[in-house]
Amino acid sequence: xxxxxxxxxFQSVIVLLVVGLVAFSMFRFxxxxxxxxxxxxRTQADIDRLRTELGLDQPFPVQYFKFLKGAVQGDxxxxxxxxxxxxxxxxxxxxxxxxxxxxxxxxxxTMGIALGVFTAIRRQGVAANVIMTVSLLGVSLPTFLIGxxxxxVFSIELGVLPSFGRGETVMxxxxxxxxxxxxxxxxxxxxxxxxxxxxMTLIMRLVRSEMLEVMRADYVRFARARGLSDRxxxxxxALKNTLVPVITxxxxxLGSIIAFAIITETVxxxxxxxxxxxxxxxxxxxxxxxxxxxxxxxxxxxxxxIVDLLYYAIDPRLRVDARAT
Amino acid sequence: MILRNSAIALAxxxxxxxxxxxxxxxxxxxxQTMDPHAVNSAPVLGFLNNVYEGLVRRxxxxxVEPALAVSWETIGDGEGWRFKLREGVTFHDGSGFDAQxxxxxxxxxxxxxxxxxxxxxxxxxxxxxxDYTVDFMTTAPNPLFPSSIxxxxxxxxGWTEANDAxxxxxxxxxxxxxxxxxxxAFKVTAREPGLRTVLEPFExxxxxxxxxxxxxxxxxxxxxxxxxxxxxxxxVDMINPVPIQDVARLQQSGDVEVIQGIEARVIMxxxxxxxxxxxxxxxxxxxxxxxxxxxxxxxxxxxxxxxILATIMRGNAEAASxxxxxxxxxxxxxxxxxxxxxxxxxxxxxxxxxxxDGFSFGLKCPNDRYLNDEAVCQAVVSMLAxxxxxxxxxxxxxxxxxxxxxxxxxxxxxxxxxxxxxxxEHPVRFLxxxxxxxxxxxxxxxxxxxxxxxxxxxxxxxxxxxxGNRQAMLDEVAQIIQDEQxxxxxxxxxxxxxTRSTVDLTQRPDNFFLLRWVxxx
Numbered sequence: 001x002x003x004x005x006x007x008x009x010f011q012s013v014i015v016l017l018v019v020g021l022v023a024f025s026m027f028r029f030x031x032x033x034x035x036x037x038x039x040x041x042r043t044q045a046d047i048d049r050l051r052t053e054l055g056l057d058q059p060f061p062v063q064y065f066k067f068l069k070g071a072v073q074g075d076x077x078x079x080x081x082x083x084x085x086x087x088x089x090x091x092x093x094x095x096x097x098x099x100x101x102x103x104x105x106x107x108x109x110t111m112g113i114a115l116g117v118f119t120a121i122r123r124q125g126v127a128a129n130v131i132m133t134v135s136l137l138g139v140s141l142p143t144f145l146i147g148x149x150x151x152x153v154f155s156i157e158l159g160v161l162p163s164f165g166r167g168e169t170v171m172x173x174x175x176x177x178x179x180x181x182x183x184x185x186x187x188x189x190x191x192x193x194x195x196x197x198x199x200m201t202l203i204m205r206l207v208r209s210e211m212l213e214v215m216r217a218d219y220v221r222f223a224r225a226r227g228l229s230d231r232x233x234x235x236x237x238a239l240k241n242t243l244v245p246v247i248t249x250x251x252x253x254l255g256s257i258i259a260f261a262i263i264t265e266t267v268x269x270x271x272x273x274x275x276x277x278x279x280x281x282x283x284x285x286x287x288x289x290x291x292x293x294x295x296x297x298x299x300x301x302x303x304x305x306i307v308d309l310l311y312y313a314i315d316p317r318l319r320v321d322a323r324a325t
Numbered sequence: 326m327i328l329r330n331s332a333i334a335l336a337x338x339x340x341x342x343x344x345x346x347x348x349x350x351x352x353x354x355x356x357q358t359m360d361p362h363a364v365n366s367a368p369v370l371g372f373l374n375n376v377y378e379g380l381v382r383r384x385x386x387x388x389v390e391p392a393l394a395v396s397w398e399t400i401g402d403g404e405g406w407r408f409k410l411r412e413g414v415t416f417h418d419g420s421g422f423d424a425q426x427x428x429x430x431x432x433x434x435x436x437x438x439x440x441x442x443x444x445x446x447x448x449x450x451x452x453x454x455x456d457y458t459v460d461f462m463t464t465a466p467n468p469l470f471p472s473s474i475x476x477x478x479x480x481x482x483g484w485t486e487a488n489d490a491x492x493x494x495x496x497x498x499x500x501x502x503x504x505x506x507x508x509x510a511f512k513v514t515a516r517e518p519g520l521r522t523v524l525e526p527f528e529x530x531x532x533x534x535x536x537x538x539x540x541x542x543x544x545x546x547x548x549x550x551x552x553x554x555x556x557x558x559x560x561v562d563m564i565n566p567v568p569i570q571d572v573a574r575l576q577q578s579g580d581v582e583v584i585q586g587i588e589a590r591v592i593m594x595x596x597x598x599x600x601x602x603x604x605x606x607x608x609x610x611x612x613x614x615x616x617x618x619x620x621x622x623x624x625x626x627x628x629x630x631x632x633i634l635a636t637i638m639r640g641n642a643e644a645a646s647x648x649x650x651x652x653x654x655x656x657x658x659x660x661x662x663x664x665x666x667x668x669x670x671x672x673x674x675x676x677x678x679x680x681x682d683g684f685s686f687g688l689k690c691p692n693d694r695y696l697n698d699e700a701v702c703q704a705v706v707s708m709l710a711x712x713x714x715x716x717x718x719x720x721x722x723x724x725x726x727x728x729x730x731x732x733x734x735x736x737x738x739x740x741x742x743x744x745x746x747x748x749x750e751h752p753v754r755f756l757x758x759x760x761x762x763x764x765x766x767x768x769x770x771x772x773x774x775x776x777x778x779x780x781x782x783x784x785x786x787x788x789x790x791x792x793g794n795r796q797a798m799l800d801e802v803a804q805i806i807q808d809e810q811x812x813x814x815x816x817x818x819x820x821x822x823x824t825r826s827t828v829d830l831t832q833r834p835d836n837f838f839l840l841r842w843v844x845x846x
Binding site: 038044053092271275 | 365440441495497498517544545722724765
């Protein structure tokens with residue numbers, strides 16, 4: 001067990017290093033930050049001086065090594081655009097993204113499971129068919145289009161919800177929350193739906209097909225023969241058994257909700273890390289881009305590591321294999 | 326031209342009710358710093374003009390008027406300028422303003438770390454005569470100096486020193502990056518970089534307030550569709566810019582208005598004047614045809630600017646004949662005609678130059694720098710095809726674009742230029758003068774154009790005190806640029822702002838948005 005964990009940790013670190021290396025070698029093609037930092041009346045001497053100060057004149061392995069040295073100590077450098085430490089900016093922006101991801105994840109799971117069960121049980125009903133058809137839209141429409149549509153309907157035409165931003169926030173320690181104000185809660189609705197819609201339809205369709213599968217299983221038929229009520233059969237026997245793959249998928253999707261909130265955050269000008277990343281690309285803010293990419297890869301690598309370790313704990317066959325090799 | 330200037334000043338300030346109002350506005354770019362000397366860019370200087378002030382400032386029609394200085398005069402025969410300072414002015418933190426703050430701000434803004442350094446290149450020495458008199462000595466007579474420092478903002482020496490921000494720092498930032506202490510009509514009360522910046526009126530402002538704002542909040546919104554939605558839903562009161570394709574839609578809505586004007590920026594095509602050979606397409610390695618002025622003229626005659634303006638700009642821009650727009654000082658009336666669109670004449674010129682069978686070359690273009698820049702380049706490609714020359718278009722984000730141009734990786738390119746001094750001398754210095762690192766000339770003359778007469782006239786223009794003589798020389802330079810067809814000026818980029826119908830404001834050609842001219846009804 002211990003050897004397995006150590007080996008997996010070692011592999012994770014290598015993955016992180018490679019991600020960082022690929023990211024850094026790509027920064028050279030993203031553009032030159034110097035032009036954004038100097039006005040149009042700059043001279044070549046100004047350009048050279050700034051380039052040297054920022055260390056951009058050095059080969060990228062050297063820049064990468066410097067970045068790693070700082071990152072290990074929790075220092076991600078200073079943002080070219082804002083002139084503030086990247087770690088400070090990330091801590092400031094993280095609550096917005098995490099709250100949005102939490103709410104849309106919650107929406108996706110609860111609504112997804114409820115609708116999935118409903119459409120599986122009332123397979124032939126009109127309502128179920130309507131939901132299934134609409135859910136096709138949720139899977140096939142691009143996120144930004146859904147966002148724009150929602151803004152058009154609820155902000156411009158009906159005028160009930162804000163079109164952008166996070167509303168008023170309250171600081172709890174260093175965590176800014178939008179949960180405690182009316183405008184903050186209102187501002188959450190549209191982005192959360194936009195971000196969660198795809199995951200919701202995914203979970204719903206997964207639950208539905210698993211549920212239909214289980215309903216045909218022998219033990220459900222026997223349960224029915226025993227005269228158990230529909231409610232008990234549907235929720236205690238059928239639903240419980242459909243949840244295993246759902247939980248696996250949901251866990252993996254959680255990471256992508258955080259990582260791919262970029263588009264939703266751009267459409268709603270949501271002040272989270274995704275928006276920060278998009279702005280960093282436009283400005284060629286290398287320290288911010290590097291820190292963001294590293295954090296996202298740390299997140300994915302740790303989720304995968306945890307999943308692997310769970311499998312190891314659950315599945316005895318893995319342990320046997322490990323001993324055999 | 327006078328008509329247009331007054332048309333730009335849109336504010337209807339008469340008979341506004343005294344009711345107070347909160348104002349919210351959005352733009353694509355967040356000012357990256359609150360330090361007025363760290364970054365010389367329009368978003369930063371435009372925003373900080375609400376907070377800081379210079380010795381002089383620009384009025385609604387861009388004319389220079391007194392601000393922290395009440396008057397100025399030349400010293401002797403033009404050895405320098407003497408500024409009389411305004412008395413009784415205080416900074417937002419309550420400390421007083423005097424000549425020491427001016428000297429301090431000069432040293433700060435002209436130091437090596439300052440991005441505004443080039444403004445002070447003609448200055449040899451600054452001396453404090455008394456508490457409210459400052460002398461700026463120049464190396465040569467400099468008639469334009471007062472109007473060239475309208476964006477040089479004065480900081481309080483005590484505040485800056487106490488907060489350890491004596492040297493602007495754009496790499497790692499300092500106290501002045503996030504905080505501001507100016508003398509302007511508004512003070513910064515909250516600053517969250519990239520999220521929002523809140524301004525409130527400064528009670529102790531020396532001038533009479535014309536606005537009725539109680540607080541103003543700025544939010545950067547990068548996505549144009551989001552900005553338009555925010556304006557339509559009333560979440561913001563003003564956006565800049567409005568995407569050209571949304572103008573007609575917004576004009577139909579009763580709640581919002583579109584305000585259009587002409588920016589100072591001229592969009593033009595540039596050539597490689599030095600390269601011996603073409604660098605792109607199958608013709609790479611063949612002699613560079615753009616070294617021949619006849620070929621450059623043929624390009625100018627082949628581009629149908631009116632068609633570009635009617636279709637791509639949807640009638641929102643104006644054709645340009647030279648490197649500055651007619652709203653700028655020093656504009657050459659004598660050269661106000663641009664080459665007529667004439668395919669046959671262009672073909673004849675090409676044949677005369679020995680390119681009757683045409684040739685192909687590479688055109689570089691940004692795709693996120695100017696309004697509809699890539700679409701304009703595509704139109705140019707198809708127009709040039711009509712005279713038998715084939716352009717291979719390579720459009721890219723601006724962050725990749727400037728490095729390409731600096732490395733001479735183009736045969737022809739698109740460039741927009743906004744003269745920082747609002748004078749015709751500015752583009753000559755940066756785009757036409759022979760590149761000279763030491764004298765800081767021609768730093769954006771990527772093509773390496775060189776003309777001895779222009780180089781000879783430029784320093785004379787810079788120090789000529791007589792307006793008539795100066796204009797005569799500017800006319801001569803404009804004539805040379807036109808004869809040689811150094812660039813192909815196409816049009817002056819439009820300014821398109823959107824506001825709620827309840828808002829009155831002023832749109833200045835430099836695209837600066839000043840809160841002190843805003844009234845909300």
